[in-house]
Amino acid sequence: AQSVTQLDSQVPVFEEAPVELRCNYSSSVSVYLFWYVQYPNQGLQLLLKYLSGSTLVESINGFEAEFNKSQTSFHLRKPSVHISDTAEYFCVVDVGGSYIPTFGRGTSLIVHP
């Protein structure tokens, strides 16, 4: 069975600073990887995904994540954060052939002015 570990429950940063949210997964088969974002009092929405091909994937609002198969990681990065990036971020692993995506426990990104 697959599992997802988000290593930080909370990450405080100052506006315009870089940030990395860490995600490691365990699976013995090929995986699909996702990052979802949840803004306060809202549902989850897809931020970016890795299905195949290039290991570096980007979102429209400046986030990027790199699939590292040897380290079984899919860390999320942004070179300069904004106040509006304050949210909960979930790393998700989905195994081919499985019906059930597995969620990490989430990382709360708090951006201070």
Next chain:
Amino acid sequence: NAGVTQTPKFRVLKTGQSMTLLCAQDMNHEYMYWYRQDPGMGLRLIHYSVGEGTTAKGEVPDGYNVSRLKKQNFLLGLESAAPSQTSVYFCASSFRTGRLREAFFGQGTRLTVV
């Protein structure tokens, strides 16, 4: 463009009462899921469905029942609510093939059991 719609958005129940949460999607997705979200626990899967007329248990199914009589609807029932079921409930749906395998979420139902 409705996507995934959950009703109700908020509800307060007394211990022992029953209720049904409705999830409706208009994207012709095969798969539908019910999750609960609790502080520090992430999202935990309650039940899921891989198609009309099918349901299966997830990680935390006890105290809940589900039905999927129509492809677009997935109902979550609490027969006898308990305070431990106080949570935010999210419904999601998805295709499961190829590059379409991402989940779309509703806005959530905040349930309080007193």
